[in-house]
Amino acid sequence: MEMAGTVVPETAADIVDTHVHIVSPDTARYPLTGGTRDGNDYWSDGSCSVAEVLRVQAVSGVHRTVLVQGVGAYGYDCRYLLDAVAEHPERTAAVVAVDMAAPAAAARALRDLAREPGVTGVRLFAVSGGPDATGPRWLTDPASEAVWDVSAEVGLTVVLTAFAHQLPLLRPSIRSRPSLRVALDHCGFPDARARTAGRAPVRELADLPGVHVKVTTHLLASAQAAGEDPADVIDDLASAFGDERLTWGSDFPQTREPTYPGMLSLAGHAIRRRTQAQRDSILAGTAHRLWFAETASDSSRVVHRP
Known part of the structure; x- marks a missing residue:
């Protein structure tokens, strides 16, 4: 998908993809039995x-990426994520996930995970079942x-995977x-049909x-499909947060369309009006x-899990 007005940096150092999922084809070593199956079976x-x-990204000139735990595939078993980041320390950082259904255990697990090489974020997942499902208990559990x-x-960055209507509970x-x-995953999945009003929360x-x-x-x-110029989305969010609090992510390969270059x-195309x-x-x-x-201090540490 090539667009008039597209502005893409020319050098690899200029782009970091902050939202990528990985799943190993080795299901014996990394079983899928704990996955929540949220999202498509990508x-x-x-x-x-x-x-x-990483190969697909390199072809497009993207050489740094944030690997986000694929809860749909693995649930809260982060072994493949941790092994991948340990093997590619110069190119990747890890956002792990913990099971918030048992918060005390999740806190203990997170403290242990935070000691692993390359772990700089945690994903708190509140969207199982879709926007019409009853929200998880942890949203209001002290x-x-x-x-x-x-x-x-x-010092972890919390990647908050929640719907826009849930955000007031977490304020x-x-x-x-x-x-x-805190980084809001997918901007809180706002209703694209509502345009600016959908992003109000x-x-x-x-x-x-x-x-x-x-x-x-x-x-x-989603905004483009609903008839809104993606640049209007960026302008709207930047007017509230400033550009320095916005960050791009592909959602590859869970999202397959358009292609990665697209x-x-x-x-x-969305940032074409920005300086x-x-x-x-x-x-x-x-x-x-x-x-x-x-x-940087973890870049030489490589570990392998059984």
């Missing part, structure tokens, strides 16, 4: 290994505060931890300086600050 064709994903506490204490947890960094968090927004292929393509073109410095923030600067600032 992994069944065997083309989602870390080697293949025991879940332990996980937020650990995240803030060890107190974020507001009470001023140092905590997201903009209402803009006064919390630790909150950042992922402007992903899912968000931009996802980059869509991103470039060069603003584009650099959205495509790389914010990502480095949220997920790569603390990985």
